[in-house]
Amino acid sequence: MKKVLLIMMVMGTMLFAQSKPGQSRFLVRGYAHSGLEIYKDESSFVGGSFNPIFLWQQSDRLLFEAELEFELENGETHLALEYANMSYILNEYATLRLGKFLLPFGTFAERLHPAWINRLPSRPLGFGHDGVGPARDLGIELRGGLPLGDAKMNYSVYVTNGPSLNDGLNPAIEQEEAGMLLYDNAEDNNKNKAVGGRVGFLPLSNSSMEIGFSGQYAKLGDNESKYEDLAALLYAVDFSYVSRVSFLNGVIDVKGQLNGVNVDNADYFNVEDSSMYSFTNNSQSYYAQLSYRPAYVSNDFFKDLEFVGRYSALTFPDGALWESDQTQYAFGVNYWIDWRTVVKLSYQVSDAGGHGNEGEEAGESTDAILLHWSFGF
């Protein structure tokens, strides 16, 4: 609570400073969301989150950005630093970024996850916390965009702390999840750094389509542990197509992303029967989403509606104690109050597939109705 009050005081001071003239520019933006979630046996209003974003522009070349996340969870307010980094424009086509930043591993984590941008109240399977692939990390990045005739491309290369390995030996971490990667590490657990990047191509002259390829390679284990040389190759492919479609009097938006994590094989300690075991440690998740907004019809109510459908799937490795095979369909209707404020109503059905998760029977389906409201500012 003291932390929250201190942060609110600092924010207040900065807001006051915003009105002063000068070369430096300071801006608070961000978003918030909350909602009502109805499942088979329970329903609850959920607190959602409040995410202030702080922007300091020191010059035409220098920008600092930071995002905090205040989230209500289990009756407590949790505070997290989503990112905090400095960007320096090197030249027309290159920017250097230092600090903690959203990783360009596909596009969902970096561009699409905020509640006022994500078209559905929930995230695709495998794209939230404990998902397949990283969302943010500490390090250094070179990024930019280039024209290619009528087309364009963008790129990013980075070096970060990288993921570490849950080796199943630390009682403070869930031991039954041995072999799973742990992301967003405040300190590196070894001397190795993760190296990764993304290349995006926008082949059409109106920039309506983008295809991106991402990769990351990192060693995972603690120094001088038996897992020291264990490595992981992470990859992602993303697709986006957004365009006005005249015969539909509206805009269609197609998004998709495939994430994969391949970890070298290793033996792990089984906490359930004290034996050693191994498995092919490959995980994958993907989603495909289509939305349509009749933005160019004459009726003022219908032009602010949006219809969304999404399919997502998640596979954790067979043989692991955390093996899982899940699929989910989500369908929604959104009403845009303005360009950054939306009410989202959705129905989603999730299938645990051949392997049940904790508390679920194998093959069990879970239906949910979600009503969320999101506010960008």
Next chain:
Amino acid sequence: MKLKRISKYTIVAIFFFAALFVLESCSSKNASAAKPGAVLWGENCIRCHNAPSPAAFSDEQWETITLHMRVRASLTANETEKVVEFLKMAN
């Protein structure tokens, strides 16, 4: 199992419609460097989120926001300058 079978058809349908819409948009032939700021504003913002009204922020705020978006969306300097000029003019 039934869900998995349906999912294949869903994905094929999505990419079929995407291909149709791509063909429709191929008629546009303007290189990015020659496009006015209003066009770049419409094309680039909507790739991730709804395009904001120029009246949503002040001229000074737009300068900071477009610099932020230049980094986040990997826009070129030329695109960023044109978009901020348009937003200030239309504000």
